[in-house]
Amino acid sequence: MFRKRLLWFILARVVVVSLFLVSTIVLRVRGTGPLSGQALDSITAILVASYGFSILSLLILRFAKKFGILLTYAQIIWDILFVTGILLYTGGIASPFSFLYLLAITSASVLLARREAFYTASLCAIIYGGIVDLQYYGQLVSLGLGPLVAQSYGTNYIFFTLFINFLAYFLTALLTGHLAEKARQSETELEKRAFDYEGLERLNSTIVSNLTSGLLTVNSAGRIRVFNRYAETLTGITQEDAYDRDLYDIFPGFRSLGGDPLNVRRGEFEYLPNNGRKLIIGFNSVLLGVTEGGRAGALINFQDLTQIKRMAENLKRADRLAVIGELSARMAHEIRNPLAAISGSVQLISQGNGIPEADRQLLAIVLRETDRLNGLITDFLAYARPNQPAKGSVNLYALVAEIASLLVPDRRFGAARIVNGVDSDFTLPIDSDQFRQVLLNLLVNAAEAMSGSGAIVIDADRIDEIRSGGEKRSVYRITVADDGCGMDQKTVSQIFEPFYTTKASGTGLGLATVYRIVEAHGGRITVESTEGKGTLFTIYIPVQGND
Missing domain, CATH: 3.30.565.10 (Histidine kinase-like ATPase, C-terminal domain)
Known part of the structure; x- marks a missing residue:
């Protein structure tokens, strides 16, 4: 932020100097005005030197960052010298440019602090007072500032001019210093808040990325925005590929819910990822902020319920099997013993002589059915009491x-x-x-x-x-x-x-x-x-x- 302010300050000086240079060129071309040719030459030299100083400052700001504070003090000192030069070659006390010291004071308050602004105001007051005093006593004749002009204004006018300028310098330092302090405090608070927001954003991204369930957000048009790591792993689609795709493209199962999925708060649907294993996805959604059109985006939290559903089915089946296994253990001998007795008795009877053919057929049916019933019991016991696999x-x-x-x-x-x-x-x-x-x-x-x-x-x-x-x-x-x-x-x-x-x-x-x-x-x-x-x-x- 400090470097940015300094950059804008240097660029602003270039603009001001450019305006002075244009006005100087106009005066030189027209050959009119109170300034002599020597004064115009001197002012032009000052303006060109200011251009050079500004370019040098930009280069130092760009390549020598550690000299930032020294460069700032150099800018204030140069501006004071620049304004002093303009005053010396535009009439001294008669110059209309004494207000330019106010720009230097303002710059000191903005770039540095209130204390430096008062120092600058004091320095400007001393320099301006010195110019007026030296001109009044004829010490600046070599620069074209004769004493007659200053003495013609009279002592009262000179003191009044000095008072007005000094008051303006110190009031400017006071006001701009106060405003600059407030502005810096506001910037500091904004930076702190910005840092807090960045921390919150990083925390939010970390939480969203490491959730043990899927999380995605869609806008009012049903286009995906956030797509967390769980969702990427489940679908095999990255956040970049999922961004701005229609929700139906990623999860076609939402169509089976009927109506607008943004208005369905919770439910389940089937999902078939690229690996071909059908999954059961459970979800719940929360509406986000309502837009101008009356629709809203949504935050959708989802999870693979396939294993949970399977476990529930397995528990139910295990309960049934436990009952079946207990009954089978008690009934096996109770059923097989009578079956063996029946089968043996029928075989003995069928071996006897004098049994009519019709009765022999009936006995064969009994034997066949007892064998079938015995096989059914064998299959049942194999199911109810399976052996551990020998892999x-x-x-x-x-x-x-x-x-x-x-x-x-x-x-x-x-x-x-x-x-x-x-x-x-x-x-x-x-x-x-x-x-x-x-x-x-x-x-x-x-x-x-x-x-x-x-x-x-x-x-x-x-x-x-x-x-x-x-x-x-x-x-x-x-x-x-x-x-x-x-x-x-x-x-x-x-x-x-x-x-x-x-x-x-x-x-x-x-x-x-x-x-x-x-x-x-x-x-x-x-x-x-x-x-x-x-x-x-x-x-x-x-x-x-x-x-």
């Missing part, structure tokens, strides 16, 4: 190829094709026997959905996914896709529930067992399905070393 490095391509060869004679597959899209060297840490059961159940389920014709594609890769906290983790992704009849959303929401089935002869434990095995591996399974277009099962298994 090992398994080549998934070879495992899929083995299962596909086993299913070739299965009549349920008919013309269905199993496409093994897994890389031949793709391995992952799983229990080979348990995952064989997983893939068998998914493939059979897909074949039955396609009525024996179509393609079942199995693929796998390794990806980085974004978790709810914004951190990344690596997972193995296994997909099983068919182009069968698909499912409605109600069926999709219940597909992994035990004993839920849409098949006439199904037990409802196949996909429930798949879910339990994947869960025991620390992974998760999702399903996406559209009626008439097919179904996609996706299994995520964490890479070892990741949470």
Whole structure:
């Protein structure tokens, strides 16, 4: 701020000097006025010297910053000398330019302080008084200032002139010094406030950047302005790329809320980032200042609720499974013992002679149904009390190829094709026997959905996914896709529930067992399905070393 004031002061002097130079040139060209040619030459030399001093001052201000205070004092002294020279060559006491000392005094108060302004006023008074006194007694004849002019004014006029000028000098120092002090105080307060604002802005930026939830602001037109670090990590879009984009471009799920998203205070929507993992985003919004048009921008806080929702579903399912497991442990022997007795008795009866053929067929039905019931209990116990997986490095391509060869004679597959899209060297840490059961159940389920014709594609890769906290983790992704009849959303929401089935002869434990095995591996399974277009099962298994 000080350097800026000094710069403007030097530039202002250049303007004043330029005006004097123009008037001097006009007087010289016209050859009129009270000034002699020698006086005009001297004034011109003073003006040129002032130009040179100003240019030198600008260079020092630009390249030698440490001389700022000394340069300021030099400006005040030069201005006093400049005005003194003008007075000496324009008539001394008769010169109309004695008021120019007021500019030097004002400059001292603005550039320095009130005390320096009074010092300058005193110096100007001494110099001006000295000029008048020396001229009166004939000591300035060599400069063209004869005593006759001063003596012609009379002693009273001279004292009055000195009094008026001295009073003006000191009043100017008093007033400009006071105003300059007030101005400097105001500048200091403004600078302090500016520093406070900068600190608050840095604090605000730090808080916004490090929030553990997403934060964005949109203007009244729905254009994004702020886009914090969590939002960048979640979407894979930087603040620079998101700025001024429409909210719908980044989060299309807002369209499903209906109406203007700026007027929706809270809600949830689905979001599909670039990594392909569908997320559930919860948000709440607060309106910002209302604009002239009556609309307002909004601040939107959002967070990935996918894991929280999944945990809630898992807790509900775990509660149900705990009850089922407890009941299964108590009922297993109670059911199997009578079944074994019934099966054994029926077998003994059927081996006897003289049993009519119709009765023998009925006994065969009883045996078949007891075997089916025993198998159902076995599947149920396998689901309710799963073994801990014995993980090992398994080549998934070879495992899929083995299962596909086993299913070739299965009549349920008919013309269905199993496409093994897994890389031949793709391995992952799983229990080979348990995952064989997983893939068998998914493939059979897909074949039955396609009525024996179509393609079942199995693929796998390794990806980085974004978790709810914004951190990344690596997972193995296994997909099983068919182009069968698909499912409605109600069926999709219940597909992994035990004993839920849409098949006439199904037990409802196949996909429930798949879910339990994947869960025991620390992974998760999702399903996406559209009626008439097919179904996609996706299994995520964490890479070892990741949470």
